[in-house]
Amino acid sequence: MNSPPSPSPSRWFKALRRTRLGEPCLKTYPLECVDVLRRARVAFRAGRTITEVFRLAQLEAVVRMLEEHECDFVDALGRDLHKPMFETVVSELILVKNEALHAINNLKKCMQPQHVEKNLSTTLDECLILSEPLGVVFIMGTWCSPVQTCLVPLVGAIAAGNCAIISPCECTAHTAELLHRLIPFYLDNECFHGILAGTIDLPEVVELKFDHVFFTGNREEGSRIARAAASTLTPATLILGGKNPCYVDQHCDISITAQRIAWARFHNAGQSLVAPDYVLCHTDVQPRLVQALKCCLMQFYGSDPRESHSYGRMVNLEIFNHTRDMLWRSGKVAVGGQVMEAEKYIAPTILTGVTESDPIMQQDIFGPVLPVLTVNNMEEAITLINKQEKPLCVYVYSSNSKVISRLMSETSSGSFCSNDSVLQSLMVALPFGGVGSSGMGSYHGRHSFDTFSHRKSCLLRGTRFECVTYLRYPPYEDRNLSLMTWASTLSQKSQGWCQIL
Secondary structure: OOOOOOOOHHHHHHHHHHHOOOOOOOOOOHHHHHHHHHHHHHHHOOOOOHHHHHHHHHHHHHHHHHHHOHHHHHHHHHHHHHHHHHHHHHHHHHHHHHHHHHHHHHHHHHHHOOEOOOOOOOOOEEEEEEEOOEEEEEEEEEOOOHHHHHHHHHHHHHHOOEEEEEOOOOOOOOHHHHHHHHHHHHHHOOOOOOOOOHHHHHHHHHHOOOOEEEEEHHHHHHHHHHHHHHHHOOOOOEOOOOEEEEEEEEOHHHHHHHHHHHHHHHHHHHHHOOOEEEEEEEEEOOOOOOOOOOOOHHHHHHHOHOOOOOOOOOOOOOHHHHHHHHHHHOOOOEOEEEEEEHEEEEEEEEOOOOOOOOOOOOOOOOOOOEEEEEEEEEHHHHHHHOOOOOOOOOEEEEEOHHHHHHHHHOOOOOOEEEEOOOOHHHOOOOOOOOOOHHOOOEEEHHHHHOOEEEEEEEEEEEOHHHHHHHOOOOOOOOHHHHHHHHHHOOOOHOOOOOOOO
């Protein structure tokens, strides 16, 4: 089935004009969500999303939308997060385009049935795994990275042949409204929809019964989403925040380490699910590391980060106040610490003298604050990490491969990266997701396709060997059991377990 015709030029320019003027969009209420879900279900049952041609057309439309409205996305994220153009393009738009292009280039391969190894009893049969779309999926993004957390999962849902409804976070209102307006002008109007639901309304929407829900956000909201999904037996993927530890070994390049940690922590004004949440380092390393971090901040943002065009702001006063309160009640400010409520500004801040009982170590940090704690050795660092809930990411900086290997094998996390930060969460080829309290499920590249697919086991048999398979039928006889046991024993020694059934 071909993709629907493009809207007329006059309609397209009208949408563009509305977007640029910032015309307010009304909140989507549950009754409207019911209608949107109904339309999507009708479209899916009609087989609208099944063909490769349709999926390719929709993926290409996602790429066009990002390219043709790059300036609008930059403007929207600038309004919502004071996000620099460089960060918007690199960490939001390019990331989504890479995912879409990867899906386009690999779609045919992903859609092909996967043939599996046969055994003695299935030699003349066909054994395969068929990836079929789940149906209508619900995707909820987060305010930290509102474009990529909505559109990267959407790419996977489209590639897998689903209909989808996305809900950008209300905290980033301008970006949410932009996505809400552009999606109908680029994607199929029956299969793909954007809604504007408040955070407190999301569980109610989830209870409408989707075929899969995909949520990115904090643990508290994720728990509510999971409970709502469980009430209707809806499978869920949850990408949740956590306290991502970063161990800095005595044997590492301090200047490079400081640059990479500072970039990861203070990118987007520290509003990230994957940034290092706290640093663990040896007492002897701390003074050099803090000094190197201070130099990096001067190099990145100048003597007054508030005047820098490369530094953002907190998304709203609630997040600002929460971060400021944790900052004021924890450790000692070694660098930064300045705040300005009117601008929702918190300077890039490094804390020392932090203890495990401080507020900054008890809650996730969604702001530009980096606590630096000291440990006596690597074993103590591993023990401290394992005392916490399983994080989304673990980072280690060391030139010693044995240190890296121990951190990787003796801690548990959704992802792991040595001598850099964040990049493992952006790679198309690597699955990204949480474990334990940091989430469940994963996505990116082929892993997104699998997340939004049901892998159906298929055995295609003939009727030519009834002279053998009759052994399974009653009345059961000892002779038949002996023959089946003998055949299974032979199969174990050669091609795998054999069942003459």
